Amino acid sequence: MLEQESLLQLLKEKFNNTDCRSDAESFEQYGQDWTRFYPVNTLAITFPRDETDLQWLVNFAREHSIALVPSGGRTGLSAGAVATEGEIIVSLERMNKILEFNSDDSTVRCQAGVITAVLQQFAEDNDLYYPVDFASTGSSHIGGNAATNAGGIRVIRYGMTREQIVGLKVVTGTGEILNLNNGLDKNATGYDLRHLMIGSEGTLGFITEVTVKLIQPPGPQAVVVLGVEDLDALMPVLKSFRSKLTLSAFEFFSDQAMSKVITHQNLQQPFESRTPYYALIEVDMEKQGSDKQLLNCFEYAFEQGWIVDGVLSSSDAQAESLWKLREGISESISPWTPYKNDISVRTSKVAKFLAAVEDKLEVAYQGFETIWFGHIGDGNLHLNILKPELMSVDEFKATCMSFSNIIYQTVADFEGSISAEHGVGLLKKEFLHFSRSEAEVNLQRSIKKTFDPDNILNPGKIF
Numbered sequence: 001m002l003e004q005e006s007l008l009q010l011l012k013e014k015f016n017n018t019d020c021r022s023d024a025e026s027f028e029q030y031g032q033d034w035t036r037f038y039p040v041n042t043l044a045i046t047f048p049r050d051e052t053d054l055q056w057l058v059n060f061a062r063e064h065s066i067a068l069v070p071s072g073g074r075t076g077l078s079a080g081a082v083a084t085e086g087e088i089i090v091s092l093e094r095m096n097k098i099l100e101f102n103s104d105d106s107t108v109r110c111q112a113g114v115i116t117a118v119l120q121q122f123a124e125d126n127d128l129y130y131p132v133d134f135a136s137t138g139s140s141h142i143g144g145n146a147a148t149n150a151g152g153i154r155v156i157r158y159g160m161t162r163e164q165i166v167g168l169k170v171v172t173g174t175g176e177i178l179n180l181n182n183g184l185d186k187n188a189t190g191y192d193l194r195h196l197m198i199g200s201e202g203t204l205g206f207i208t209e210v211t212v213k214l215i216q217p218p219g220p221q222a223v224v225v226l227g228v229e230d231l232d233a234l235m236p237v238l239k240s241f242r243s244k245l246t247l248s249a250f251e252f253f254s255d256q257a258m259s260k261v262i263t264h265q266n267l268q269q270p271f272e273s274r275t276p277y278y279a280l281i282e283v284d285m286e287k288q289g290s291d292k293q294l295l296n297c298f299e300y301a302f303e304q305g306w307i308v309d310g311v312l313s314s315s316d317a318q319a320e321s322l323w324k325l326r327e328g329i330s331e332s333i334s335p336w337t338p339y340k341n342d343i344s345v346r347t348s349k350v351a352k353f354l355a356a357v358e359d360k361l362e363v364a365y366q367g368f369e370t371i372w373f374g375h376i377g378d379g380n381l382h383l384n385i386l387k388p389e390l391m392s393v394d395e396f397k398a399t400c401m402s403f404s405n406i407i408y409q410t411v412a413d414f415e416g417s418i419s420a421e422h423g424v425g426l427l428k429k430e431f432l433h434f435s436r437s438e439a440e441v442n443l444q445r446s447i448k449k450t451f452d453p454d455n456i457l458n459p460g461k462i463f
Contacts (some may be wrong), residue, residue, distance in 0.1 A: 001242075002064055002081075004043060004086070004324070004325050006267060007043060007064060007066065007109060007127075008022055008043060008044055008096070008234060008318065009459070010060070011043075011046060011060075011088070012044075012131060012442050013046050014060075014234060014313065015046050015047065015048075015053075018047075019046060019047040019049070019094075020044055020046050020047070021044065021047075022043070022044045022045070023049050026045050027040050027042055028040060028092055028290070029046045029101070030042075030071055030089050031078070031082065031087065031089060031447070032074065032075070032077065032079075032081070032082045032083075032459075033076040033078075033079060033080065033081045033082060033084045033425075034074070034075055034076060034077050034098070034234075034263070034334075035075040035076070035077055035078065035079045035082070035425075035427060036050065036393070037079060037397050037427065038079055038082045038084050038241065038336060038390050038426060039084065039090070040082070040083060040084070041083060041084050041085060042083035042086065042087055042088065042089050043066065043086050043087065043088050044068075044088055044089070044417040045071075045088075045091055046087045046088055046089065046090055046091065046335050047091050047093065047094045048090060048092070048094070048095065049094055049095065049171070050095065050206050050208075051177055052172055053448045054090070054171040054177045054206050054208065055167070055171060057090060058171060058172075058173060058174070058175040058206075058456065059175055061088065061454075062173075062174075062175075062296070062454045062456060064458075065107070065266045065454070065462070066087065066307070066456070067085065067087040067088070067089060067455070067456050067457070067458070068087060068090050068456055068457055068458070068460050069081060069083045069087045069088070069089050069090065069093065069202070069380075069458055070143075070147065070202035070206055070207075070457070070458060071089050071090060071091040071093075072091075072092055072093070072112065072113070072140065072141035072143050072144025072147070073115065073136065073139045073141045074139075074142055074144075075136035075139055075140045075144070076144070076148060076422065076425065077340050077342065077422040077427075078311065078342075078419065078423045078424055078425030078426070078427040078428055079425040079426035079427045079461075080147075080148065080201045080202065080424070080425030080426070080458070080461055081144075081202075081425075082425070082426060084426070084460075085459075085460070086089065087459075089321055090206065092111075092112045092113040092137060092141065092143055092206070092208070093113045093141070094112050094143075094305055095111040095112055095113045095208060096111055096113035096115070096405045097111050097114070098110045098111075098114060098118075098119075098122055099111065099209065101122075102183075103126070103249065104416075105183065105213075105215045106213060106215070107166060107167075107183050107211055107212065107213055107214065108122065108123070108211070108214060109167070109209060109210070109211040110142060110184070110209065110211075110212075111143075111208065111209055111210075111323040112141060112143025112144075112206075112207050112208050112209065112210060112212060113141050113142075113143060114141065114142045114143075114144075114210075114341070115137075115138065115139065115140065115141060115142075116130075116132070116136075116137040116138075116140045116141070116142060117137045117138045117256045118359060119142055120133070120137065122218070123214045126214070127217070128214035128215065128217065129214060129216065129217040129218065130164065130214055130215075131154050131157070131158035131164070131215060132145060132150060132151075132152055132154070132158070132161050132203040132211065133152045133153055133154055133162075133293055134150065134151070134152030134153060134203050135294055135327050135330050135331070138287055142210050142212070143207045143208070143210060145161045145241070146161055146165060146168065146197070146198050146207050146210050147163075147197075147198075147199070147200060147201055147202050147207055147286075147424045148161075148199060148421070148422070149161050149162050149198050149374065149421070149423075150198035151378075151380065151420065151421035152390065152401055152421070153249045153251060153282075153326075153327070153375060154248050154249050154282075155274070155375055155377075155378045155380070156247055156248070156249060156375070156377035156378050157217075157247065157249070159422070161198065162195060162198045162199070164212045164213055165194065165198060165210060165211065165213075166181060166183045166184065166209060166211050166212065166213045167179070167180060167182055167183040167194070167209075167210070167211030168180040168194045168197055168198070168205065168209065169182075169207070169208045169209035169210075170197055170204075170205040170207055170208065170210060171205055171206040172204065172205040172451045172452065173205065173451050173452025173453065173454065173457045174224065174451070174452075174453065175382065178193065178205070180192075180193050180194040180197065181194045181211075182211075183211045185213075185269070185327065186264060193440065196447070197444055199423070200347075201424065201461050201462055202457060202458040202461070203424065203448055203451075203452065203457055203459075203460060203461055203462055204447070204448060204452060204457065205451055205460045206457075218248060218284055218286070219286025220284075220285040220286060221248060221282050221283065221284060221285060221311040221319065222282070222283045222285050222290075222294060222312060222313050222319065223280065223281070223282050223292075223312075223318075223319040223322045223323060224280070224281040224283065224294070224298065224310060224312050225270045225271075225278055225279070225280050225281075225310060225311050225322050225325065225369065226277070226278065226279045226280075226281070226298075226301065226307040226309075226310040227271065227273050227274070227275035227277075227278055227307055227308045227309040227310060228275055228277040228278060228279055228306065228307055228308070229275050229276060229277075229308055230276075231297045231351050231354045231355055231358075232351050232355075233305075233306035233409065234252060234277070234279060234328075234342050234351055235347070235350060236301075236304070236306055236340055236348065237279055237301050237307065237346070238250050238279075238376070238377060240297055240300060240301060240304075240306075241281055241283070241301075244296070244297055245283050245284070245290060245294060245297065246283070246284040246287070247281060247282065247283060247284070247377065248282040248283070248284055249280070249281065249282035249375075249377065250279065250280075250281050250374070250375075250376060250377025251262075251279070251280040251281075251326045251374070251375060251377070252277060252278065252279050252280070252372075252373065252374055252376040252381075253277070253278055253279075253280070253326055253329060253372065253373035253374075253375065254276065254277055254353075254372040255274055255275065255277070255278070255372060256371050256372075257275055257329045257332075257333075257371045257373045258325055258335050258374060260329065260332040260371065261325055261329055262325075262326040263322065263332070264276065264293055264328065264331070264332035265324060265328050265332065267321070267325065268321075269323055269327075270311045270322060270325065271309045271310065271311050272309070273308050275308050275309070276332075278325070279376070280322065280323070280326050281306075282319075294312065295312070298310060298312065299352060304452060312408045325386040326373065329371070329373050331382055333371055333386060336386035336387050337386075337387040337393055337396065338384040338385060338386050338387070338395065339373070339384070339385040339387070339391055339396065339400035340382060340383075340384050341381075341382065341383035341384070341385075341404070341407060341418075342380070342382055342418075342419050342420050342421060342422040343380075343381055343382075343383065343407070343408075343411050343416060343417065343418060343419075343420060344378075344379045344380045344381065344416050344417045344420035345379050345381075345411070345414045345415070345416035346379055346414075346415070347376075347378065347379040349379070349414050349416075350376055350379055352414075353381075353410070353411075353414045353416065354372075354381065355408060356410050356413075356414070357383065357410055359363050360406050360407060360408075360410055361383075362435070364403040364406045364407070365385055365403065365404075367388075368385050368386065369385075369386040370383065370384065370385055370386070371383075371384040371386065372384075379416075379420075380420040380421060381420075381439075381454070382397060397406040404431055405431070408431050408434040411434055411435070412434040412435070416435070417435045418431050418434050418435045419435070423462075424461065424462045424463075425462070426460065426461060427460050428458070429460075429463055430460065432462070432463055439461055444462070444463065445463060
């Protein structure tokens with residue numbers, strides 16, 4: 001194996017100084033994601049322009065026994081895009097073109113580096129809609145969304161990223177280029193490798209192009225924020241509103257979470273009362289009589305004692321302001337270097353699961369500030385443990401990792417998932433057995449070996 005200096009020289013001969021960087025500032029910028037828990041150790045950052053460049057990198061990595069770490073917008077929260085072992089970072093940000101739009105099929109083919117918000121705007125400009133939405137749309141890439149099967153705030157209505165993808169182009173760990181599904185709505189020809197690549201966290205191949213199916217835009221939306229005293233009231237509220245209305249989102253957050261947002265973004269609290277928990281509901285108002293049904297649901301929830309107070313948006317501006325109470329949470333708590341638990345159970349089990357975890361938190365994280373929020377309408381909860389000011393990041397991470405067995409055992413008891421939408425990466429791989437059986441993990445290892453026989457693609461992630 002060549003020395004690092006020689007490898008770096010070969011990379012710079014292939015990729016000029018513009019497309020290959022080896023300075024400390026670039027390492028810090030491109031070598032990690034939002035987890036911030038792992039030290040960066042990388043050989044170089046490369047910026048391929050097309051599949052030919054990626055094939056060259058794969059062959060180079062195989063020849064010299066060096067690993068490649070795919071990098072998108074680096075907004076992940078499980079250290080899936082982190083380089084810690086001298087790998088080459090492969091940033092896809094310069095493969096950022098929208099390649100083809102087919103108005104008859106309502107599909108758009110774009111390179112992996114297209115930013116999610118750009119795709120959303122493109123859809124809007126063509127009177128269509130891309131429904132996958134979350135706080136990092138302004139920086140996340142569509143390729144990264146596919147690689148992690150990103151979820152977000154409207155899964156209750158539109159599903160995860162995989163529901164929108166009708167085609168993928170991939171460069172595997174052997175340098176093969178695969179065109180998967182070709183934008184077809186129906187294709188019953190054996191295994192659908194497209195869905196295998198979605199959520200694979202860059203361990204099976206580089207996703208270079210994504211073809212997504214756009215949909216008709218939704219009609220007018222209204223937003224409701226409700227104050228809830230008791231966890232047991234959350235599911236009856238969901239069931240009641242869902243039975244009468246079309247919901248685009250059903251979110252939840254704790255009072256501690258709202259306090260952080262209000263302070264950080266200088267917002268007003270939604271109503272005078274303060275309660276332990278809040279539900280935010282986005283409702284489709286397109287159908288005739290929806291406004292009356294919404295008011296009836298609100299009044300019924302109040303009569304049943306499920307809610308203490310609430311507010312209904314009366315304008316788009318007010319709806320946007322209410323959404324800030326939920327979407328601003330992650331940014332508001334980031335100064336505390338939160339340890340994030342992205343967990344899920346079946347929606348019917350959410351209330352009992354929350355109560356069970358709360359009991360565990362009183363023991364495991366006594367003295368720590370905990371922040372709850374999440375997409376409760378699809379069973380996805382985000383538990384954030386905030387780092388005490390005087391505790392080092394390493395000590396904090398070690399403490400949280402040691403307590404994770406307690407939390408994840410509860411997840412397993414409820415037949416849930418230790419990672420609902422953030423992936424496994426480095427952060428959660430030692431806990432994978434709480435969600436996957438030994439047989440499943442062994443099959444996953446076999447699949448990786450097929451697509452990446454030399455283990456050069458994002459090694460050490462997932463398992």
